[in-house]
Amino acid sequence: MSEVKKFLYVNRKAPYGTIYALESLEVVLIGAAFEQDVALAFLDDGVYQLAKGQATDEVGMKNFSPTYKALGDYDVNKIYVEQESLDARGLTLDDLLPLTYEDEDDDWAEKDSIKVVSAAELAEIMDQSDVVLSF
Amino acid sequence: MSQLHTVNKSPLDRGALESAVNHAMKGSAILMIEDGVYGAMNGTSKSSIVSDAMGDISFYVMGPDLKARGIDEARLIPGIKVVDYSGFVALAAEHKATQSWL
Numbered sequence: 103m104s105e106v107k108k109f110l111y112v113n114r115k116a117p118y119g120t121i122y123a124l125e126s127l128e129v130v131l132i133g134a135a136f137e138q139d140v141a142l143a144f145l146d147d148g149v150y151q152l153a154k155g156q157a158t159d160e161v162g163m164k165n166f167s168p169t170y171k172a173l174g175d176y177d178v179n180k181i182y183v184e185q186e187s188l189d190a191r192g193l194t195l196d197d198l199l200p201l202t203y204e205d206e207d208d209d210w211a212e213k214d215s216i217k218v219v220s221a222a223e224l225a226e227i228m229d230q231s232d233v234v235l236s237f
Numbered sequence: 238m239s240q241l242h243t244v245n246k247s248p249l250d251r252g253a254l255e256s257a258v259n260h261a262m263k264g265s266a267i268l269m270i271e272d273g274v275y276g277a278m279n280g281t282s283k284s285s286i287v288s289d290a291m292g293d294i295s296f297y298v299m300g301p302d303l304k305a306r307g308i309d310e311a312r313l314i315p316g317i318k319v320v321d322y323s324g325f326v327a328l329a330a331e332h333k334a335t336q337s338w339l
Contacts, residue, residue: 116247118305119272147250150275153307160301160321167307190249192280192312 109133109140110231113148117167118158123151124166126237131169134176141180141231142173143224145187148237152183152198152216167199174203179215186221239265241332245339247275248283255283257338258290268297268320268328274306279314291316297328 111130117123130142144152151170158165173181181201188194201215219227228234242261248254254269254276261267269276276287277298287296296317303310303319310319320328329335 116250116272116275116306118302119245119247147247147272147275150247150306155307155309156305157307158305161305163305165305190282191275192278192284 107138107232109138110234111142112236113144114146116147116150122237140178143182145184149187154199170199174215179203181215182217182219184224185218238333241328241335242267243337244269244273245271247272253338255286258286261294263293266295270299271302274298274302277313277317284314287314
């Protein structure tokens with residue numbers, strides 16, 4: 103298989119209340135083995151998945167938010183977060199986990215993986231994807 | 238005795254919170270649990286659902302679910318009381334019946 107495809111994982115649901123957020127993250131990590139051109143989109147309630155400060159002891163569930171920080175190591179460094187979804191929820195980039203990756207083409211400089219985009223920009227990204235998995 | 242209404246989904250995802258508020262009699266209670274706790278946050282496009290009804294209905298939110306989602310109590314709509322699991326039990330016992338808005 104020599105052709106690399108543009109994969110997009112679309113996340114629209116909040117974490118913990120349903121299993122979608124965790125399942126999506128696990129598929130991304132497993133799918134990383136196929137070395138395709140992967141991007142993640144967080145919009146609507148999906149932006150809540152990236153919120154800082156998750157502490158799950160009292161609900162008896164595993165806190166999987168630290169796993170988002172590992173995405174950079176799996177060469178997943180295009181994480182699109184929709185501006186309009188943040189605005190509707192009273193959130194800013196500061197409320198989100200600081201996700202980074204090391205750019206091998208730039209002397210391993212640490213860069214931000216999260217790119218805040220408008221709904222219009224996200225629509226274009228969605229339109230140009232070859233494979234879209236929605237959660 | 239009045240009813241206890243529980244809401245377990247985010248108002249930005251589903252109309253359950255709005256419907257519950259529209260159907261809760263004055264003097265009853267609404268408890269936000271699981272993803273429903275997002276309805277307790279101030280500064281969202283849906284915060285007015287709760288703040289407009291604050292005088293008529295007693296609003297509660299599950300503390301453990303807030304913490305799991307990284308929501309600081311300082312960001313809640315004023316007037317909402319945070320409860321834990323035993324608080325949930327107490328609310329259920331104090332009300333006539335519990336109605337779940339899914």
